[in-house]
Amino acid sequence: MAFEPKIIGFLCNWCSYTGADLAGVSRIKSAPNVRVIRTMCSGRVDPSFILKAFQIGADGVIVMGCHLGDCHYQEGNYKTIRRIPFLKRLVKGFGIDPRRLRLEWVSASEGDRFARIVNEFTEEIRSLGPLKLQVHTELRKTIHEPVEVV
Amino acid sequence: MVTLKIDDKQVQVPEDTSILKAAEKAGIWIPTLCYSELFEPYGVCRLCVVEAVRGKRSRVVTSCNYPVREGINVLTNSPKIQWIRKTILELMLARWPNVKVVKDLARDVGVEKPRFVSLQRDEAEDACILCGKCVSVCREVVQANVLGFAYRGIKREIALPFGVQSEACIVCGACAHVCPTGHIKMVVEDYKGKKPEFTLGPKTAIYVPTLQAVPRVPVIDADSCIHFKTGGCEYCAKVCEPNAINFGMKDEVEEIEVGQILVATGFDIFDASAMAQYGYGTLDNVYSSLEFEMMLNSTGPTNGQVLTKDGREPRSVAIVHCIGSRDTNHHSYCSRVCCMYALKYAHLVHDRTKASIYQFYIDMRAFGKGYEEFYVRILDKGVKVIRGKVAEVVEAPPAQKDEGSLVVRCEDTLAGKLLEIPVDMVVLCNAIEARRDSDAVRRLFSISKSPDGFFLERHPKLDPTSTMTDGVYIAGCAQGPKDIPDVVAQASSAAARMLSFISKGEVEIDPVRAFVQEEYCSGCKICNSLCPYTAIEFLAEKKVSHVNEALCKGCGTCVAACPSSAMTGHGFTDAQILAELDGIMV
Structure with missing residues (x-):
């Protein structure tokens, strides 16, 4: 069977998630490989989520947020833009090609851009091949104890 | 106050009034060419001379700069004055025989031909x-x-x-x-x-x-x-x-605190000079829709008459639809209102002139209540409605000048014929487009735009007046092209929405909020400076951070940054997201 990349996408609620929604509503075809997790802001994407995604078997991770200056929360995406380059260096140390991690800006009106980026990134990961990360089987699932919500 | 007589008429005027002004008040006309209320009298034309009689003495003075005196009798038309005026006008007429003001004045005082010959004769009418x-x-x-x-x-x-x-x-x-x-x-x-x-x-x-x-x-x-x-x-x-x-007034910046904002910043119209083939800005008598609207207005520059630039009634008028709209080179959307106002133009031009009227359309979109009926009425009036987008508008070649100053080239797609129609006037129906500063405005209110550049509503069907930002509403053409009934409906809906919050007195906020699990918080204060809403404060007694839930908008930036996972967000806890991650990897 041909290699189908598993990609995790962290999409901000206001721009990218709406943009992805628009792509769907506009019937724009895009690769089905990106599995979307909605966060309120791209600034909510904890670096540990990305590492965890790679750990449990993602071949690529894409974080999408509002264009700079368009953030619904004023400056959340500026926090993200500082975190991702740092993470790229970090994942390199784990033996993960930094190209497997990407940060993109997609606004609520850019359904076509969303589809283009998704297709492009899927193709890139496909050409990079599966991520063969040596991970202890015990770690192949999320290990955080659920935090009690008060 | 000074009392004097002008041509035996008693006049009372303030001191320092000139005789000319006093005469004006008394309704007596004194000819002059150099006097104006705007500036100090110069007294150079000498035509306003009058005789000021005081007792037995009489003086000839220029009335424009001679102040009134108590008890004098002013003669504005005595034989002496008549003689002086005649001589002056004869001299003027000798030098400037064709200037209308001089000729008129000379005729008024009875001079037809001057006795003199001027060395500096100037025949020009506007000398x-x-x-x-x-x-x-x-x-x-x-x-x-x-x-x-x-x-x-x-x-x-x-x-x-x-x-x-x-x-x-x-x-x-x-x-x-x-x-x-x-x-x-x-x-x-x-x-x-x-x-x-x-x-x-x-x-x-x-x-x-x-x-x-x-x-x-x-x-x-x-x-x-x-x-x-x-x-x-x-x-x-x-x-x-x-x-x-008050010339000293300056622009002021005022700060007003409000709870809700309705953004109704309107639209711009497409600049038709970007489509050079229609000659807007280069050819005479090619108007944009707003300019034509102004011309039709009874308080406008032509008092509502439809006139070409040389002041004639046009023999034929072409109304061209879809300028910049439904055009992939400019705006792909339909501007919605143009078809109907184009038909209105046809109606008004038909009412006010005898011009033959042409409509060039791609599709006639008479979509609203009573609109189709209006379209049929226009057809019955004999307006020529041609389906086809105009290719170009050019100046008429000399052979066609008799029929119209411009030529409209177009394909009639229903008849399958190429047409060249001479017209006197072309009205372009420019597209409605987003205001040129709409990007700055939407950043100000942190609202989004749709691909066409207009502000984005929260939901196109279920929530067309509110935006992604709580408390900010949009109405009118800022949200997309629409006609007056639609704008009124949308704006009323937005106003009602806002009023409902005002009468309620309280707002419901999203439950997505950050909170601190104080037992895990080490008090590092990393989160404090991250919050764009300054919702996080540090409790010095407990040495932990605390989230003010009324200020927090729930973005989660602090949650992602917390090194000890003490900060958690309702609805988006680490555990929830990791569980999600676990689930979708299957």
């Missing part, structure tokens, strides 16, 4: 008669001091300093305005833009913006006002009785 009004107005009103007299005697003339155009001249046109013969003209040279003879903007520097303006008071256009260029003029302040004109 300069050296009245000096332009010099006075430039010196005293405009205060630019650009014009002056040069030379003496019969060589005397109005001149610019050193005979060259002065940099001090602000091109206000006051000299041309006061010139009684039309010798001074405002000429536009080397102007590449739209020809300005048919200006649709305000004609003066102080004007009432529109008849419907609220408050309906005049405003000063500081860019055109003489006062703001030279410090002079202030004529409007002189004539304003309640002294309401």
Whole structure:
């Protein structure tokens, strides 16, 4: 069977998630490989989520947020833009090609851009091949104890 | 107060009034060529001479600058005065035989042919008669001091300093305005833009913006006002009785605290000069929809008459739909309102002129209540409705000039024929587009735009008036092109929405909020500076951070940054997201 990349996408609620929604509503075809997790802001994407995604078997991770200056929360995406380059260096140390991690800006009106980026990134990961990360089987699932919500 | 008699008529005027003004008050006409209320009398034309009789003494004086005296009797038309005036006008007529004001005055006093021959005869109809009004107005009103007299005697003339155009001249046109013969003209040279003879903007520097303006008071256009260029003029302040004109007013920035905002910033119209094939801005009698609307307005520049630039009634008018809309090179959307206002134009042109009317459309979208019926009515009036987008508008070749000054080239797609229609006037139905500063506005309110550039609503069907930002609503063409009934409906809905919050007195907020698990918080304060809403404070006693839930918007930036996972977000806890991650990897 041909290699189908598993990609995790962290999409901000206001721009990218709406943009992805628009792509769907506009019937724009895009690769089905990106599995979307909605966060309120791209600034909510904890670096540990990305590492965890790679750990449990993602071949690529894409974080999408509002264009700079368009953030619904004023400056959340500026926090993200500082975190991702740092993470790229970090994942390199784990033996993960930094190209497997990407940060993109997609606004609520850019359904076509969303589809283009998704297709492009899927193709890139496909050409990079599966991520063969040596991970202890015990770690192949999320290990955080659920935090009690008060 | 001074009491005097003018031609045996008793007049009472304040001191320091000139005889000319006193006579004006008494309803007695004294001829003059150089006098104006705008500036100090110059007394150069000598036509306003009168006889001032005091007792047995009589003096001939110029009435424009001779103040009234108690008890004098002024004779404005005595045989002596008549003789003097006649002589002056004979001299003037000898020098400027074709100037209308001189000819008219001469005829009024009974001079048909002068007895004299002038050495400096000027046959021109608009010759300069050296009245000096332009010099006075430039010196005293405009205060630019650009014009002056040069030379003496019969060589005397109005001149610019050193005979060259002065940099001090602000091109206000006051000299041309006061010139009684039309010798001074405002000429536009080397102007590449739209020809300005048919200006649709305000004609003066102080004007009432529109008849419907609220408050309906005049405003000063500081860019055109003489006062703001030279410090002079202030004529409007002189004539304003309640002294309401204040040149010292400055733009002010006011801060007003509000709970909700309705963004109704409207639209721009597509600039048709971007489509050179339609000749907008280069050909005469090619109008944009708003310009034509202005022409049709009864308070507009033509008082509602449909006129070509040379003041004739057009023999035929072409109305061209979809300029910049439904066009992949410009805006792919339909502008919605154009079809109907184009039909309205046809209706009004048909009512006011005998012109034959052509409509060039792609698809006729008579979509609203009563609109289709109106379309049928227009068809019944004999308006020629042609389906096909106009290819170009060009100046008519000489052979076709008799039928129209312009030629519209188009394909009639229903008949499958190429058409060349001569017309006198072309009206372009420009697309409605997002305002040019809409990006800055939407950043200000942190709202999004749709691909067409208009503001994005929260949901196109279920929530078309509110935005992703709580408390910010949109209405009207800022959200997308729409006609008046739709705008009214949307704006009313937005207003009702806002009122419901006001009457409720409280707002519901999203449950997505960050909170601190105090037992895990080490008090590192990393989160404190991250929050764009300053919702996180540090409790010095407990040495932990605390989230103010009313200020928190739930973005989660602090949650992602917390090194000890003490910060958690309702609805988006680490555990929830990791569980999600676990689930979708299967």
